[in-house]
Amino acid sequence: MTQYETVIGLEVHVELKTRSKIFCHSTTAFGGDPNTHVCLVCLGLPGALPVINKSVVEYAIRAALALNFQIAGFNKFDRKNYFYPDMSKNCQITQNDLPLAEHGYLNIELNGDTKKIGITRLHMEEDTGKLVHQGSITTTPFSLVDYNRAGVPLIEIVSEPDLRSPEEAYEYLNKLKAVILYTGVSDCKMEEGSLRCDANVSVRPAGSTEFGTKTEIKNMNSFKALQKALAYEVERQIEVLEEGGRIVQETRTWDEEKGITLAMRSKEHAHDYRYMPEPDLAPLVIDREWVEEIKRSLPELPDDRKERYVRDYGLPAYDAMVLTNTKELADYFEACVADYSNPKAVSNWIMGDLSRLLKANGTETTNCPIRPEQLTAMLRLLEKGTISGKIAKVVFEEMFASGKDAEVIVKEKGLVQISDEGAITSIVEEVIAKNPKSVEDFRAGKSRALGFLVGQVMKATKGKANPELVNKLLKERL
Amino acid sequence: MHLYQLTAHELHELLINKELSAEELNNYIFDRIEAVDDQIRSYITLTKESALERARVVDKQIQAGAKIAPLAGIPVAIKDNICTKGVRTTASSKMLSNFIPPYSATVVEKLEAAGVTIAGKTNLDEFAMGSSTENSAFFTTKNPWDTERVPGGSSGGSAAAVCAGAAVCALGSDTGGSIRQPASFCGVVGLKPTYGLVSRYGLIALASSLDHIGPFTRDVTDCALILEAISGNDPKDSTSASYKTPDFFASLINDVRGLKIGVPEEYMAAGIAPEVRLAIEQAMSLFESLGAVVEYTTLPHTEYAVVTYQIIGSAEASSSLARYDGVRYGFRAPDAEDVMDMFMKTRGQGFGPEVKRRIMLGTYVLSAECYDDYYLKALKARTLIKQDFDRAFEKYDVLLSPTSPTPAFRFGEKAVDPFHMYLSDICTASSNLAGIPGISLPCGFVDRMPVGLQLMGRYFDEGTLLRAAYTFEQNTGYHQEFPEI
Ligand SMILES: [Zn+2]
Numbered sequence: 001m002t003q004y005e006t007v008i009g010l011e012v013h014v015e016l017k018t019r020s021k022i023f024c025h026s027t028t029a030f031g032g033d034p035n036t037h038v039c040l041v042c043l044g045l046p047g048a049l050p051v052i053n054k055s056v057v058e059y060a061i062r063a064a065l066a067l068n069f070q071i072a073g074f075n076k077f078d079r080k081n082y083f084y085p086d087m088s089k090n091c092q093i094t095q096n097d098l099p100l101a102e103h104g105y106l107n108i109e110l111n112g113d114t115k116k117i118g119i120t121r122l123h124m125e126e127d128t129g130k131l132v133h134q135g136s137i138t139t140t141p142f143s144l145v146d147y148n149r150a151g152v153p154l155i156e157i158v159s160e161p162d163l164r165s166p167e168e169a170y171e172y173l174n175k176l177k178a179v180i181l182y183t184g185v186s187d188c189k190m191e192e193g194s195l196r197c198d199a200n201v202s203v204r205p206a207g208s209t210e211f212g213t214k215t216e217i218k219n220m221n222s223f224k225a226l227q228k229a230l231a232y233e234v235e236r237q238i239e240v241l242e243e244g245g246r247i248v249q250e251t252r253t254w255d256e257e258k259g260i261t262l263a264m265r266s267k268e269h270a271h272d273y274r275y276m277p278e279p280d281l282a283p284l285v286i287d288r289e290w291v292e293e294i295k296r297s298l299p300e301l302p303d304d305r306k307e308r309y310v311r312d313y314g315l316p317a318y319d320a321m322v323l324t325n326t327k328e329l330a331d332y333f334e335a336c337v338a339d340y341s342n343p344k345a346v347s348n349w350i351m352g353d354l355s356r357l358l359k360a361n362g363t364e365t366t367n368c369p370i371r372p373e374q375l376t377a378m379l380r381l382l383e384k385g386t387i388s389g390k391i392a393k394v395v396f397e398e399m400f401a402s403g404k405d406a407e408v409i410v411k412e413k414g415l416v417q418i419s420d421e422g423a424i425t426s427i428v429e430e431v432i433a434k435n436p437k438s439v440e441d442f443r444a445g446k447s448r449a450l451g452f453l454v455g456q457v458m459k460a461t462k463g464k465a466n467p468e469l470v471n472k473l474l475k476e477r478l
Numbered sequence: 479m480h481l482y483q484l485t486a487h488e489l490h491e492l493l494i495n496k497e498l499s500a501e502e503l504n505n506y507i508f509d510r511i512e513a514v515d516d517q518i519r520s521y522i523t524l525t526k527e528s529a530l531e532r533a534r535v536v537d538k539q540i541q542a543g544a545k546i547a548p549l550a551g552i553p554v555a556i557k558d559n560i561c562t563k564g565v566r567t568t569a570s571s572k573m574l575s576n577f578i579p580p581y582s583a584t585v586v587e588k589l590e591a592a593g594v595t596i597a598g599k600t601n602l603d604e605f606a607m608g609s610s611t612e613n614s615a616f617f618t619t620k621n622p623w624d625t626e627r628v629p630g631g632s633s634g635g636s637a638a639a640v641c642a643g644a645a646v647c648a649l650g651s652d653t654g655g656s657i658r659q660p661a662s663f664c665g666v667v668g669l670k671p672t673y674g675l676v677s678r679y680g681l682i683a684l685a686s687s688l689d690h691i692g693p694f695t696r697d698v699t700d701c702a703l704i705l706e707a708i709s710g711n712d713p714k715d716s717t718s719a720s721y722k723t724p725d726f727f728a729s730l731i732n733d734v735r736g737l738k739i740g741v742p743e744e745y746m747a748a749g750i751a752p753e754v755r756l757a758i759e760q761a762m763s764l765f766e767s768l769g770a771v772v773e774y775t776t777l778p779h780t781e782y783a784v785v786t787y788q789i790i791g792s793a794e795a796s797s798s799l800a801r802y803d804g805v806r807y808g809f810r811a812p813d814a815e816d817v818m819d820m821f822m823k824t825r826g827q828g829f830g831p832e833v834k835r836r837i838m839l840g841t842y843v844l845s846a847e848c849y850d851d852y853y854l855k856a857l858k859a860r861t862l863i864k865q866d867f868d869r870a871f872e873k874y875d876v877l878l879s880p881t882s883p884t885p886a887f888r889f890g891e892k893a894v895d896p897f898h899m900y901l902s903d904i905c906t907a908s909s910n911l912a913g914i915p916g917i918s919l920p921c922g923f924v925d926r927m928p929v930g931l932q933l934m935g936r937y938f939d940e941g942t943l944l945r946a947a948y949t950f951e952q953n954t955g956y957h958q959e960f961p962e963i
Contacts, residue, residue, distance in 0.1 A: 040580070040581055043806055044801045044806070045579070045580075045581075045806075045807070046561065046567070046569070046574065046577065046579070046682040046683075046801070046807075047560075047561045047579070047583060047679065047680040047681055047682050047683070048581075048679075048680075049678065049679050049714060049715050049716070050716070051713065051714060051715075051716045052716065079797050081796075081797050081800060081844070083800065083803070083818075083821055085803070085805050085817055085821075088801065088806065089800060089801045090800035090801055090803060091797050091800050091801075137816070137817055138816050138817075138818070139816070140816075143817060145805065272845055272846045274796075274797070274841065274844035274845060274846075274849075275844075276793055276794070276797060276844055276853065279685070279686035279687035279717075279794055280683070280686045280716070280717065281716050281717070282716045282717050
């Protein structure tokens with residue numbers, strides 16, 4: 001069987017969270033009764049004219065700079081012409097041949113390797129409205145249209161065909177989302193549609209330099225769905241080729257329930273959009289100074305932050321990557337290490353118990369019930385030996401549930417570690433007396449038996465005995 | 479001399495001297511409309527009640543001894559492709575026959591702020607596509623000088639209303655000559671300002687990069703007054719210029735000594751009626767006798783202007799008119815089977831033949847196969863045409879030409895051949911492509927039909943145009959001729 005190489009490019013649409021729409025003053029607020037977040041301009045009334053919202057340009061530049069793009073000084077807008085009732089003008093204002101930004105890239109990490117993924121372009125455009133009807137638009141008895149989303153600002157980010165596997169595509173999307181979240185210009189919520197992704201995928205014999213025929217896949221509702229859809233599509237294409245067939249260039253839709261991609265009507269991609277310069281918008285000249293100003297206002301981005309964590313905190317690269325994946329988590333980490341001098345201990349707790357609890361409870365990092373100074377206070381109790389590692393886990397869960405300080409919980413529940421030799425000695429002697437078999441085993445060289453005995457002591461003290469002390473006392477008596 | 483023959487600045491004197499009240503003036507104009515509009519058919523909608531109400535407010539101000547603005551109480555007609563809040567605005571199309579805008583165009587707000595009363599909405603070629611007003615979906619407007627002839631277009635209703643005394647002044651729109659050509663046919667003054675001087679917000683787009691709003695008046699002084707009132711930057715129109723409006727009234731000086739006037743040979747060539755040529759040559763001689771320097775010059779890319787205008791204009795129109803689909807407002811065809819069928823039936827029944835012709839042409843020139851050969855070439859030709867003007871204006875202050883190669887033609891004479899109709903834009907389309915200002919004013923008669931003189935100027939140099947036009951007017955008096963209607 002021929003070895004195949006997968007080639008994937010992603011087109012990502014990100015909704016910008018500016019207060020008003022891209023070409024009018026209507027609010028971008030999510031929801032609202034149908035057709036209440038609208039005005040003359042976004043409804044496309046005769047004679048109404050679009051005017052570019054400066055915040056949209058600023059947000060788009062912010063995202064573009066974070067993705068290592070070069071910003072074009074001269075910008076123009078274009079009309080993309082097609083008829084569809086969710087469009088108030090039956091043409092969409094977008095940027096065709098002169099996008100806001102070109103030549104960007106992102107570094108992704110997979111299995112410990114870093115790979116640079118080229119990003120062709122980033123441009124601004126307006127979102128469409130929403131149609132509500134049963135089944136297909138061609139058979140439904142009526143269709144309702146809501147223009148609340150019409151004119152919401154979007155940026156479209158088109159990658160180079162640099163991705164070589166569904167896993168790389170997944171990582172790219174993750175990283176893209178992470179970087180954009182850092183810039184604060186979008187929520188990037190795929191479920192709410194503030195991040196959407198279409199994929200172009202093809203396969204070719206390994207070593208070939210020519211691209212195979214590609215298909216475009218739409219309708220993936222999560223990053224995992226994207227990865228699954230791509231994996232399915234790659235397998236499908238290989239199967240077709242292996243059977244001597246040919247790939248048809250077409251748009252396919254991902255059916256999440258069935259786990260397959262399906263060809264959409266071929267009409268969908270036979271469109272000629274008849275692009276033309278938008279004559280209602282004057283060309284947009286972007287001042288270099290302004291771009292520099294926006295650049296200065298960008299926060300430290302994940303890659304730089306990660307490097308700094310390795311360099312300054314001595315963290316393993318993996319820890320640094322996980323911690324910097326979201327700005328919120330990294331900010332949390334930094335608040336902790338500002339107050340506690342063992343970064344690795346902090347990292348372990350954040351990546352371990354804290355992340356697990358946040359995920360299990362669906363809590364955002366910003367709403368974490370444990371404040372950084374509470375986490376470090378607990379670490380100090382642990383360091384002083386007031387509580388054991390095992391107890392710390394119990395305390396931590398309780399902190400997360402109640403928001404109380406570790407010290408309060410320890411006191412309330414009597415969880416202070418027993419470090420009194422006398423108290424432990426009597427229990428140790430009791431355990432030795434009750435378990436002669438294990439004692440014999442240990443003396444016969446079976447070191448595992450010690451673990452059992454330690455466990456018995458811990459059980460008798462409800463986990464509060466200082467484990468080091470228990471070990472020491474047991475060994476002395478055996 | 480009848481009252482309906484007076485200009486705004488003459489009427490203003492009567493108003494402030496209390497020889498006439500604004501209410502009387504407005505009643506008088508509506509009586510005049512009633513008397514002549516059966517024959518002329520310049521109005522689609524009259525707004526008598528609101529006009530009289532506004533007139534009474536002006537009268538109160540006069541009674542109270544307040545100083546009123548120069549246009550206060552003056553009845554002005556508005557072309558029916560300019561949105562007026564609460565007043566039906568149709569663009570002379572079945573598609574918008576029931577459309578009542580919830581807002582007013584910036585120019586209407588500005589005129590109202592200047593105190594005018596709005597007499598009504600005037601007829602035009604459907605969506606401003608045409609040169610004769612024969613393409614109106616409702617009825618054709620007649621030329622007051624000869625009702626067998628067209629008033630020109632597309633702003634035929636506005637030109638005819640001002641000509642016949644059915645309005646003192648009017649607003650029109652000019653995409654390829656639609657103000658200047660009807661002004662020429664009706665013997666009134668019409669000005670297309672520099673692109674960006676007057677806001678397009680609220681003008682129903684034909685082709686946004688070519689559309690301009692401008693005044694129709696009976697003399698150059700009124701033209702300056704209206705221009706002063708409607709010009710200025712508008713944040714709602716991003717193509718509106720951040721240019722400080724000069725005092726146009728101050729440009730009205732009877733003196734052209736030293737003014738350099740160029741006459742493009744191409745505008746005086748093939749197709750021009752001999753009598754029109756004669757009238758223009760007389761105008762050239764007059765300017766010379768008044769101390770201007772008049773020379774022939776050349777705008778070598780003129781021959782491409784009309785086709786360039788047709789390609790760009792149709793391309794933009796095909797996209798701008800896509801919004802008329804029956805979903806949100808306007809006409810919706812009944813009995814559609816599905817949404818695409820609704821689109822097709824609505825547009826099939828709602829648009830007239832000329833609109834469909836241009837939408838098809840525009841769609842064609844923007845299609846992937848034709849884009850480079852037509853649309854892109856037209857954009858390049860547009861640049862060359864602009865450069866022609868740039869070169870000419872290095873040497874000349876003003877360019878002079880006929881507005882139209884012929885006087886007003888008879889009904890049906892050109893409608894049979896759309897391309898011949900398009901050719902009548904030859905003298906006007908170039909300045910829309912370049913965005914430079916142009917004015918048309920009467921300069922003679924052929925068989926009692928007016929001939930128009932066009933003056934074109936540098937970007938934002940309406941001042942010089944007005945000075946030249948005012949000087950010509952003061953030394954001729956064609957503006958005091960009136961049709962017998
Ligand atoms: Zn809006």
